[in-house]
Amino acid sequence: MSQNVPYASPADTAVHGEYRITRAPGDERPLYRFTGRITADGSSGFAAEPGRYHIYAGWFCPWAQRTTIQRALNGLEDVVSVSYVDGRRDGRGWAFRETYGPDPVNGFTLLRDAYERTEPGFDGHISVPTLWDRRTGRVVSNDFRTIGIDLATQFGRWSNGADTYPEDLRAEIDALDARLGPAVNHGAGAAAGTGDVALAARALLLETFAELDARLATSRYLLGDRLTEADVRLWVTLVRYDVGPNHARAVNPGLAAYPHLWAYARDLYQRKPFTGTTDFAAFTEPGASVPDWHAPVERPLPA
Ligand SMILES: N[C@@H](CCC(=O)N[C@@H](CS)C(=O)NCC(=O)O)C(=O)O
Incomplete structure (x- = not known):
């Protein structure tokens, strides 16, 4: 030192x-x-x-x-x-x-x-x-x-060879990011505000959540059966959503309104790279109710 x-x-x-x-x-x-x-x-x-x-x-x-x-x-x-x-x-x-x-x-x-x-x-x-x-x-x-x-x-x-940015999926990962970046990763914060801009952000956010929910009903991860950079980018927003931008449930009643998206988020949380890098205390708004991230996950999908 x-x-x-x-x-x-x-x-x-x-x-x-x-x-x-x-x-x-x-x-x-x-x-x-x-x-x-x-x-x-x-x-x-x-x-x-x-x-x-x-x-x-x-x-x-x-x-x-x-x-x-x-x-x-x-x-x-x-x-x-x-x-x-x-x-x-x-x-x-x-x-x-x-x-x-x-x-x-x-x-x-x-x-x-x-x-x-x-x-x-x-x-x-x-x-x-x-x-x-x-x-x-x-x-x-x-x-x-x-x-x-x-x-x-x-x-x-x-490295352990996890290959979370596989060559054959890079174009899809980047295309998804171009969409989820504004709609969700930046959109969640914008949706929590007031006024026309917030209303538009909220509509886009909830529409995108619904779309992701449908996608994750038949897919273990965003891009099939491989966990990739696309999941990592989305997940950090999901874990903050109900205790950060949506802590007063002003955007929607909570992530659990999208059961597949919520189960997907919990499925990831239960793995060490996600749990071990998450400190709820560092991003939870005072008084926010924290959803049960340890609730059992049912993902009847290929592992
Ligand atoms: N916007 C950055 C992401 C990093 C970022 O915004 N970090 C925040 C904390 S969550 C920060 O350090 N902000 C200070 C700054 O951007 O001046 C990027 O696109 O790489």
């Missing part, structure tokens, strides 16, 4: 202000600026190797959870390390506090330090997940899609 005190002081917006992204007029650079890729052959400059990479995650964050689920599904727990930022934030961005422990790699107290080390003066998003490379001492990526895909595809002999 590079400092005696490995923790940031408590989040305090009165002192540090709210977290905001500032952008100079005319600055065309993408805000999620780090898009490095890990490759099996090292051609990208970031070779897949055990012990080299670290994921800065947040238990609260669905985008981060996708990468930690992929890490676990592909058996990479001893190959790629992970740690968690605190769930509270001020103008300094995400930080390491007693809640989830210090930064075990660099001893940074703020996630911002990792970005600053990579690009002095960095003024884009300080986001989780952030993929860090111990070898070059820099941020590789803060793009959850490609972090998860690289974990699923590039670690060859170090």
